[in-house]
Amino acid sequence: MEEFIIDSIKSAILTGWIFGIGAIGLSLIYKYLNFPDFTTIGSLIVGAICCIKFGQDSIVLGLLASVISGMILGIVTAIQINKIQVPPVIAGIITFTISQTIAYKLTMDEATVFFGGNREVLDLIISSDFTWWSVIVFSAITIFICTLIALFFKTKYGALTLAMIAEDHYIKYRHHRKESTKLILLSIGNSIIGLTGGFFAIQQNSANTSNFSDFLIIAISAYALTNFFISWINKKQVRDYLKKENIPSSSYIFKVMIFFLPWLKLADEKPLKIFTSLILTVCFSIGIYSIFMTANLYLSKYQDFKHFNFAIQGILLVIILLIPIIFEKFSFDNKL
DSSP states (O other): OHHHHHHHHHHHHHHHHHHHHHHHHHHHHHHHHOSOOTHHHHHHHHHHHHHHHHOSSOHHHHHHHHHHHHHHHHHHHHHHHHHSOOOHHHHHHHHHHHHHHHHHHHTTTOSEEEOOSOHHHHHTTOOSSOOHHHHHHHHHHHHHHHHHHHHHTTSHHHHHHHHTTOSOHHHHHTOTTHHHHHHHHHHHHHHHHHHHHHHHHHHHTEEETTOOHHHHHHHHHHHHHHHHHHHHHTSHHHHHHHHHTOSTTSOHHHHHHHHHGGGGOTTOOOHHHHHHHHHHHHHHHHHHHHHHHHHHHHHTTSTTGGGGHHHHHHHHHHHHHTHHHHHHTOOTTSOO
16 A cells, blocks of 8 residues: 555656646746636647647657647637737636637547557656656756746847836836737747646546646646745845855755755846746646645545545645745744
8 A cells, every 4th residue: 555655656746747847837827927827727638638639640749739739729818818808817718618619529529538559659758657767858848948938038029028027017008019928928838738738648648628627726836836935035034044054064955045046036037047936836836746646645545535635635725825924934043
């Protein structure tokens, strides 16, 4: 039993990593456009199904289809917002409804579709079980995506994106490229989430039209904790305390935070900070999903657990989001 739990937690690390990549796309939309986009769930579902439908002969083609499907759904939402003046939340819900129709058309009204190819080929990208090869592959994929996004913010449209969160309301009012910036962010964010759906389908060897209920909980929690951590580590009291404790005998957690300290300046939206914050989002996603799965495995032995599964997940989410409040009360007279 214990060995089964350990293997399940290892598998949860990979799933949390996959959701962490999706959380990168969600973070782009939530942070810079400042509204919840329900298109993301549709992009995840359609991305997973497209990966299977178009990836039976070539997994590369399947993953490309996942990216393109997410991008198209993001563009559909952007057109509704920019051209028809539909409120962003309503536009996302409409696109999600459309995506459900597309998903059932692609699956021929089947709830689940499966890969029919050789599993060995799929394991070259991500294994259904925990392997160090999958860790290497996903480390490379994560660094590649985060690097591309960080470099995007050095371009013209990256600068326009940063203007979307400017504190000066005059800058926002005079923003001449709001529509194109929204289009780019929604398409990039949803294309990354579509790719996440493809990776999830590869890991699970199947795609379902409704098995992504955990994604939003994990992604939003990871995004919230990343923002809190950056705000917390930039408090003068925290920075002074960390610098004071920067001694050879300090704990590893101190050394890690001190290492990242210059990279996470609150008012600095340079590529290095953006890259680091996205990596942190992925790390938080892995940790949160692993906690969820560990709790599920230990509680599943109780007969009535399945009736309270979502309630327990909600309680765990509240506990995770209470972490910032706990840290706000942290006494700097003691070491972390």
